[in-house]
Amino acid sequence: MVVVQADSLSEENVVDHLIDKQKHAAAPVKSAVDKFQLLPEFLKVRGLVKQHLDSFNYFINIGIKKIVRANDRIVSTVDPSLYLRFTDVKIGKPSMVVDAISEQITPHMCRLSDTTYAAPIWVNIEYISGSHGRKEKMIKNDVVIGRMPIMLRSCCCVLSGKNEAELARLGECPLDPGGYFVVKGTEKVILIQEQLSKNRIIIDNDKKGNINASVTSSTEATKSKTVILMEKEKMYLCLNQFAKKIPIMVVMKAMGMESDQEVVQMVGRDPRYSALLLPSIEECASHGVYTREQALEYLEAMVKRSTYSSSSTEKQENRALAILRDVFIANVPVRKNNFRPKCIYVAVMLRRMMEALLNKDAMDDKDYVGNKRLELSGQLISLLFEDLFKTMITEVQKIADALLVKQNRSSRFDFSQYIVRDSITNGLERALSTGNWDVKRFRMNRKGVTQVLVRLSYMASLGHMTRISPQFEKSRKVSGPRALQPSQWGMLCPCDTPEGEACGLVKNLALMTHVTTDEEESPLISLCKCLGVEDLELLSGEELHTPNSFLVIFNGLILGKHRRPHQFANAMRKLRRAGKIGEFVSVFVNEKQRAVYIASDGGRVCRPLVIADKGVSRIKEHHMRELMDGARTFDDFLHEGLIEYLDVNEENNALIALYEWEATPETTHIEIEPFTILGVVAGLIPYPHHNQSPRNTYQCAMGKQAMGNIAYNQLGRMDSLLYLLVYPQRPLLTTRTIELVGYDKLGAGQNATVAVMSYSGYDIEDAIVMNKASLDRGFGRCIVLKKYTCTNQKYENGASDRILRPRKNEERERVLDDDGLAAPGEIIRHGDIYINKESPIETRGPLKSAAALADVKYRPCAQIFKGTEGESCVVDRVALCSDKNNNLCIKYKIRHTRRPEVGDKFSSRHGQKGVCGTIIQQEDFPFSERGICPDLIMNPHGFPSRMTVGKMIELLGGKAGVSCGRFHYGSAFGEPSGHADRVEAISETLVKHGFSYNGKDFIYSGITGCPLQAYIFMGPIYYQKLKHMVLDKMHARGSGPRVMLTRQPTDGRARNGGLRVGEMEKDCLVAYGTSMLLYERLMVSSDQFEAQVCRACGLLGYYNQKLKAAMCTTCKNGDKVSTMKLPYACKLLIQELQSMNIVPRLRLAEA
Amino acid sequence: MESVSYQRFPKIKIREMKDDYLKFELRETDASMANALRRVMIAEVPTIAIDLVEIEVNSSVLNDEFIAHRLGLIPLTSERAMGMRFSRDCDACDGDGQCEYCSVEFHLRAKCITDQTLDVTSKDLYSSDHAVTPVDFSDPSDDNDPFEHTETQRGIIIVKLRRGQELRLRAIARKGIGKDHAKWSPAATVTFMYEPEIHINEDLMETLTLEEKLSWIESSPTKVFDIDKVTQQVVVVDPEAYTYDDEVIKKAEAMGKRGLIDIRAKEDSFIFTVESTGAIKASQLVLNAIEILKQKLDAVRLSDDTVEADDQFGELGVHMRGG
The missing domain is CATH 3.90.1070.20 (Hypothetical Protein Ta0175; Chain: A, domain 2)
Structure with missing residues (x-):
């Protein structure tokens, strides 16, 4: 194993470090002007998640002001002279109100204490207050109307503009990019939402192959979708508000274009267009629509009658015109009843449709990235805020009206008292924590907008922040939106997409996007x-x-x-x-x-x-x-x-x-640099341009599961599950992206010396053979931290849980400290008590006095640690805090250090995953005459079909790297610009240090001491340990818990469930004729039940314990009752059928 | 049944010897013997290493298991190891491994009270036995060590402490072998190679021009051949630098001179390189290995008489019989 210590706790600036590195990194080819340096500079000003921050900052600085300005008045309908006006709005610094005192908070405090990182929304208001005719204009500044969750590192955040030392003081990791929220202690990311662009004409084919032009209009006031469709050479308008499709010429006439010639002129005088327009004109004439009035009349008849509308018929008359004005292509404004811009817009739409008809190339591509818009956190929150703000205004108005209607009010009416505080705070918090964007006002109902930030590894969280969630639901079996678009070049990463149902739909941003x-x-x-x-x-x-x-x-x-x-x-x-x-x-x-x-x-x-x-x-x-x-x-x-x-x-x-x-x-x-077409996660693959493309995609998925360092503050965090590597290293073969994003500081893997050969037979199907001595020395060793939470509840009657001192000599209370909580550093085993808690028996009823509380009865309610049997964990830390309801909340972090074992999953950075097949003593391992002994052995069959040439180059580069003491580079497409070392140069280095140019070594067998027949390709490759470990998965059961209802064994490892003999397994046993085995599996070992069946009536009876005899309930005697065995599920079925008035009778025969 | 005796008497010639480095030739034996020696050196020569750690206070950034693991890997001077008992069959302490015959106690107390980071190193480990101490690499006799800086060479760093952090522990070191855990392995590098026998076909070589000779010499990644400046003949300067890479043979074939060179591995002579972790001297390591190998062979020889073997070799006999 090659040890290159990742200096994870170094406090140097990422970028400063890089500039330094660039100077002495020998570039094989120097470009005319090396523009690479722009990249770290770019990332310095932009950060990795600037898109989120920019969007949120825009909302905080501009968006929110616009919303408030657009809805700045609350006017009482009872007394219109009473009003409240919002003159300004701003967001304060994140704070929390504790006992009516506002306290500054930091994100890390919020994470630990399960609170929301939010800042007050301050408004300046101006309102009329007064009573009985005496009115006064009042001004109040900095009124809090709610709390806005704050994105970390945004301009409102306490972390913005802080240097590393200051961040460390706040308990924050300097490499953490921010861009997420902390809501109730959990980190939430608002995923980037992909959408078709609004207010643009899209020419497309519908399912029937008809050409249509659609516009999704979205203005502050309305949102609508207008479709103009060409069917049988005639053109129609489809709009939700109209029951049927409307001939387009009727619409034009209704908008005042009475002359057909005018329409033809507007579309363009090309005779081909006129000819195409002719059928539509004729159809319009056939409906007898010639004038604007006739057209409007025609449209009126088509308007969908909303069932609940009770307005007068007179008002209904204008509805067609109103729809045309307000809903039909709503993005084109109609000023002073001037429909001309709208007519031109329709004409352009028609023209483009006809163009598309004549020339298929003119068709728009919905999947084209230019036709898409990404909706970011700022926009999503602004929608939510707008809705909540408007709701608040109407609510205040209602309250005001209700108060003003009352005749003799004693106090002065004061608007400012009613600006409710909680609806906005709760609304924002709820949406962020559930991810349900349910905005009725904008007909928006989206689920899963926010997700809990993945903290499995540093890469996983970065990748999560650049993820784009698709507009379509994943079930659609279409290839178009999933395909790689040429227009994605440089904007969206071509590699980073999940496999399976979301393949190609979920995308990731590229590095410079x-x-x-x-x-x-x-x-x-x-x-x-x-x-x-x-x-x-x-x-x-x-x-x-x-x-x-x-x-x-x-x-x-x-x-x-x-x-x-x-x-x-x-x-x-x-x-x-x-x-x-x-x-x-x-x-x-x-x-x-x-x-x-x-x-x-x-x-x-x-x-x-x-x-x-x-x-x-x-x-x-x-x-x-x-x-x-x-x-x-x-x-x-x-x-x-x-x-x-x-x-x-x-x-x-x-x-x-x-x-x-x-x-x-x-x-x-x-x-600027070609490797920026890849995203953050794909960027850590060395030589990705030498790999088969799916391999890079696999690595993108696996890089997120790799264990390593999460953040500099990883030990101070209280995540529910944390996987850490004991000795993480920085890859010997790096890329520029790795340095740019800081993966070299928070690595997730180790440089293992790999020999590509077959050994022991336990390496088939991608299994790897590991060296026991390497594992002894710390290779692949990891720490698993799990969180357990427990609250000390207070109850209705004033009683509360209590924690007792441990009794002496009680084996299960061994780990407890004097305070009744497990002490940090104690080794805790399965079945140990970690909180010696008792709960009052009586929790309801009226509040009790202190004296009465003294003799409340308690029942033990100790928290028992449920780990794996035989596995010894350690209490890492205990944190006490108070939760929302001011209950004492006790959090435990339990740590378990694991060394790799057979079955643990490992992977290189080239989508080559494999489990550890066997662990072999060092002396049995092959060795070279230099004394190099590999850390793991990989089967060469992994190469031909996978075609991961990049891995081979990584091995070569790594080997050259350790021998000459310089990190080699393998950035994507980096050879011409000198960001990737060429194989020729690497080979030269190898030869200079006495290795063969092809990376192969002469190897002796460790078992016999004889040289091996072949030269072995051997060198360091960066290996990742993935989170899938046998210890978490292995499961077997002899007997155990059963489901109450059916008495069958429970399901799943978590419930110590049975292993199912399923449909196909059953078929095998049937085909094999092993009836006794089948009987034993499905009956005896499952839910065998002894039932009493009455031969007379065929119904189930029971066994009377007093009479020691079986009885039939229906026949009221025990004459003809037999005992038989049947699955309990069958007995249940019979009884359930009986409960539905069906009589299932069993007819018994002698067997 | 009387069999033919294949008994040979291997010879050892020491080439180079330092405290932690030994290079020797082993001749007149075969690969099985050489490999057995190598395997024993790696896995079965006993040393002493920290095996049990009782942590009193640990407020450092590394957790208890982490520190315990690091302590275990520190090499301890183990000249005593051959004479010590394995704690599992120590009679004096009923196998709990805390007595003077089978264990050595260490203490570590470190607290950082300054603003400067405190490096806790192997030198902070205080041993109860002056013969068993953490290996001191800053050997005064070895002055020309290029990596030696008085500040940094304080020993093996266990953990770094910042102001207010403290580490206090008691550690028990025991005898063990590398087979059980790599921390007991005294060998850093143990490897051997077959001695190559290089025959240059001088007649064929003379057919080459000087440039061709030079390019042929260049084709070897290691410096095995050189050109004699006077005679302009190719000479073998360092046969052991040859890594059996076949490059020169391939080059000769590419030049159309098949048979230009003949390289064969001598089947019965090996060149060993032994580097020790510092726990025992490299020379002692070899001697101990031979001793253990002899014991093991004795166990095989006595395997018919199990009781006797048990008396003589303890668990080693059981081990040899596959127990």
Whole structure:
């Protein structure tokens, strides 16, 4: 075993360390300008979970203010002059109210004490108070209306802007990226939700193969889905509010486009389009709809009559128009009854449908990443908050009205008293802790939005934070959304996806991906107009689609057209690069659709790229030098227009070269580093580009199960289950990603010297043979920490549980301290008592006096440790805290140190998992003439079918690494840029140190001492110990507990259950003819029951213990009762049938 | 049945000897003998190692089992080990392994009272027996040790303590063998190789040009051959550097000179490299191994008479019979 100690407790800055490393890491090939250094800088400003933090910060700083501003008034309906106005809202510092005193809290305090890490929501209010005509305007500042759970490391969090030492003082791990919440002591992540983009036209085929254009509109006021569908060459509108599909021309007429010619002009005068439109026009005429009034009348008849609507018929008249105005493509606003923008929008939709009909290429792809939006925690919380805030306003209004209606109130009416505090706090807390986003107001009902942050390993928690949960349910058997999209390049990790049902649906962000937040629209709109966009209002339908002009579409809204789209786009981009408009605004010229799309909405994925002018990178050597010297930051690169963010759509306008030397004069951008197309979890695979792709996917799943270090504060945490490695190491063969994310500081594995050979026969089917001496010396040794909680309950009548001192010489109370709790450091075994607790017998009734409490009767209620028999655990620590109801809460951490045993699961970083097949003495192990003896032996059959060449290179690189004392690199696609060592170079190093260039060694058998016939491929490979261990799984049972109802053995290991002879096992026994065995298994060892059956009536009787005779209940005698054996389940069935008035009679015959 | 005697008398020639390093030749015997010696050195030469730890106070960052494991792996000077009793068959203490014949007691008391991190090392372990102490690597006689820094070479670090942390424990060291746990193995490296016999076909070699000779010499990853500067002939400088990698043979074949070189392993001579953990001297390790090997062979010879074997060798006899 090669020991490279992970300096897990070092306090150096991750990034500073890296810069240092880069200097002396010999790069085989030096690129023209080494842009790698941008990456650590990027991650320094961005962190690994910036998308979550940005989104939440946006909500806290801007979003919440917008919501409150939009709903800032509570006006009493009884007395409209009484009102309350919210003038401002802000979020304070995280605190907790203890005994009416607000106390600052830290996230770690919350984790330990099972509380929520939340900050008060402060509002400034202005309200009219008064009574009996005397009214006063009052102003109150900093009124708490609720508590907002705070995302760790967001701008409100106490951890933001803290350095390592300060974080350590707060009990926080400096490598922990934040981005999650602490709700009731558990860490909750809001998963990134994938959605189809809102307010965009999507042309698609429906199930019948008809072309349709759909728009999911979403504005502050309404949310709707509009579908225009082409069926039998005619076009229809499908809208929820209409009972049937409506001919589209009727809709156009109802919006005031009475002339068919106008519609044709608006769609475009291309004769092909006119011809396609003709059937629709004719259909409209056939319905006798010619004028706007007729059209509205027609629509009126189609409106779904809501059953509960009781409004007057007069009001109903306008419903069709109201639907067209408010629901139909709701994202296009109708101002002053001007339907023209909506008409144009419909015309564009029609035009695109017809284009798609003529040319299949024009069809949109729903799975295209550019058509998707990622919904992040900020947006989700903002929805929730908006709903809760509005609910609170209506509630306050109701209370106010109810109070004001009362005639003679004595006190002055004060609005500010009724701003309820708990509904918002509880609503937010409930949603976060259950993950159910149930927002009726927005017709939203989602489950599993939040998940408990996986703390199995550092990688698992990072991977969890970058996970994207899919929009579809997983049951759908479609391949499209699961397939790898070319547009995912650089945005979503191509490797990291689970296997099985969620395969391809659950995705992960790539290393450099950024998710945008909303940006102010109006300045951008006016800017567009300044840059020569011709306003829609001033254009005739004819002019709209003139051949030399492009439509300008801003966030799904048609702004107008531009005659020189490329100049316009370039101007916008220049402004963006100059920092005059937001860096995440995307400008995309769609030549096919003859439109310029400008997007500033939130949820788009984008990534940074180096800008190149005519193929020459804007980043020069001196820029990088300044970066190294610290004179420059990543943001400077952005502001100076050297780097820009491109979203998926804009990437289509760019020609991106992978490397600088590959750039041609047409190249517009250059990638920063190719390995950033992989995500965080895939990034720790060395040489992934040499592996078969599924292997990388498997490793992504397994890397999350590997044991190692969780965080620097791992021993101070109180997780319910924690797996730690005793001697974690940093991989000998690292990648740049490993260093960037800090896996080298919180490793999850050990460098094992592996010999690829067969040995002992216990290595078939991927099993590995382990060296006992290595295990003795600490290889694969792990610590399992389990938490046990117990509360000292207080009861209704004032009585409470009590903890007793242990009695002397009581074996089971051996581990208890004088206070009745198990002492830390004590060895605790199965059946030991760890809290000597007693509970009062009487818990209900009225509150008792102190005197009465003294003679309350107690019954013992000791907590008994249920571990595995024979396994000795140690009490690691005991923590006392008070819970929500002020009960004493006792938490135990029980520790168990395990050494690997046969059956424990191990895996390399290449999706090559295997169990330990046998453990063999060191002297029996093969050895080389240098005295190197492998830690484990892997069967060579693992290689040919898996094709994990990366593992072989890892072995070579690792071997070269230990012999020359330098960590070798294996970053993905890193050979050309020098982030991966080439095999040639590695071989040279090997030869220099006296090894064979191919990594094979001359080996002697440890048993005979004779040399082996073949040279053995041997060297260090980083091995992970996975959380699946035999000790947690092994199970056997002779006899044991049974289920009460059926008297059959219980099920499952946790209940010490039986092992089932199932359907197929039964079939085997039947086919084999072993009837006695079958009888024994299914009857004698299961639920045999002796039943009394009456031969006269065929019903079950009973055995009368007094008379010592069997009786039949129905016949009232015991004459013809026989005893027989049958499964208890059968007896149960008979009785259950009887209870349903069915008489199952048994007819007995002599056997 | 009278059998032919294959008895041979192996010879040992010591090449290099230091306290913890020994290189010797073993000749006129076969692989089974050499390997038996190697296996005994790794697994059956007894040493003393900490086996039981009673922790009084541990407020360090490492947990009790962790520290106990680390203590166990510290090599202790074990010259006494051969003469000690295994605690399981010690009569003096009824097998609980706490008596002077079968155990050595250690004490460790460390508390950090300064702001500087305190390294608790093997030097903080106080032994009840001056003959059994943690191995001292900062050997004064070995001055040219490049890794020796007076500050860092304080011993083997057990745990680091920060202000206020304390470690107090009592440890019992016992005799044991490497078969039971690697901590009792006195051997860091025990390996042997067959001595290679290298014959250069001089006639064929003379057909090569100097460049060809050089490139052929270069093809070996280890420095086995060199060119004589005067005669420009290829000479074997270090046959033992040869790792049986066949590179030179392959190279010769690639050059079209099959049979240029003939390398054979001498079946009956071995070159042993023994490195000790420091528990016993490398030379003593070999001697002890031979002693134990002899005992084991005696047990085999006496295996017909089980009672006698039991009397003589205790559990070793039972062990030899597969018990």
